[in-house]
Amino acid sequence: MDALSVVSQLRDLASEPQNREAIVQDKGCLPGLVLFLDHCNPQVLHCALQALRYLAEYPSNREIMKNELGMMVSLESLQERNHTSEDIRVLATEIYELLKKPVQTAKVRINNSSSTKKVQAQFFINSTKKKAKTITLQIEGLHNMDNRSICEEALLKVNGVISFTFQMALQRCIIRIYSDLKTESVASAIAATKILQAHQVVKTESGEEVVVPLNTSTAKVKENFNLPDYLPEDEKPEKEHHKAISRTGAKEDTNGTWFNAAANFLTKTFYW
Template identity: 50%
Template sequence: MNAVSVVTHLRDLASDPLNRTSIVRDKSCLAGLILFLSHQDEYVVESALKALIYLCEDPAHCGIIRNELGMMESLENLKNRYDIDDEVKQLGRRIQILLNPPAHMHTPETNGKKNKPCFFATSCNKRAKTVTLYIHGLCDAEKKHLCEEALLKVKGVISFTFQIAMQRCTVRVKPDLETECLASAIAETRVLRAQQVIRSESGNEIYVPLHEMNVTVEKNLCLPDYLPEEVSPQKDLDKAVIPTGSKNDCQGSWINAATNFLSKTFFW
């Protein structure tokens, strides 16, 4: 399973109104769709946008989607990409219209939610920024693991995903986190070095050197213990088994499979 297959199945599942509530309530699926908006493959971006349009057809879902961390900024960043066709960008603008309620729509329920405490980072109405890094030395699973360990310790990192074949890592971070902090953390591995990938006005990619910071990078000191892969209860879920149950069971299994892939690929 890869990004293309996951986003394709999510788009197809979202086309059925019966599946939309389950997808919206699944934090991994929703956050994964947001991350797909910054993917290098235009097909992945377009499929993610179409899935979000399906989900936004129910007004009850719009508030949840709008408040998902990084959603509105990812849609805004899409406007400035030179490698995406205007037709695809139009899908993003359509979602922005669906997610932005009219100014007169201020109900007591909406106002009451403003003071509601937020216990999960992905539920807060905050902005996130996406950084694409070219990592020198990222050539195998061992180096990927070193990079993962380094990024996990950086306070302010929300999620990340790798493209080892291209030696790239796409990282979503809090807006106040300096990109140089990521470079410093990666440099601590002693075998990896990071450059930022940006696009010029002509659409060409540019590698920007990142100066490592002399100050100590703020780190997450308390990280959860994870089960090793060989004893993980999720391991058997990688096997593609066609269920014999009803159509809803089959569709639910695809959502579970997508969630499993996103949970293993991204760090939330």
């Protein structure tokens, strides 16, 4: 199990709301995520920020996260670091502002589910000056971890992609991008891999999902060129990916074997 495997699986677990409190309460996972904020691999750093962004959406987690040793200092450093990509600075800023903001009790009736959803959605909206939007892509060829890594590298190079989460069982990717970035440009970057093809998933007025083809032939992609070199691909043992106890969309108990394995890895790798 390597750093990228651990942080990617933590990110995927954190994308499920029912897992967020357990991850923060775990004695090894949250300190490990903080230490990953100083990692030299931009993929590891980006995944760690995505995981922390999800965890910070849960209001009761924020006080614990804010008081975690090194959390706020690392986030401040990422915001001020000149050679860091804009996407990483945006995520660091979002997390920092969420943790600094006092938790307000929303005046919503418990039985009013629609109002509750609106309040929860506000924690996910980009809190920086530049507006963001979320798109869902159905990706042909996203059927194994090698192709997922290829897709990650393609998305990290697109200027305007803020964060993304994979749903491997559905071969989908949920992506947060700047509002001025066209969906076709993201699909074009994915198509440039020559082995993946992306289509957009949209909902009709009746709530049904429809897969819409995207024209990638004329879309222009503005790339990030200030990302550090990635770690060698052979540092990611493929067999280890089967050790996660929960996948995106699963609802198993997340306090068991996988958390222990991740905590043991973090303990052996870092000293705190």
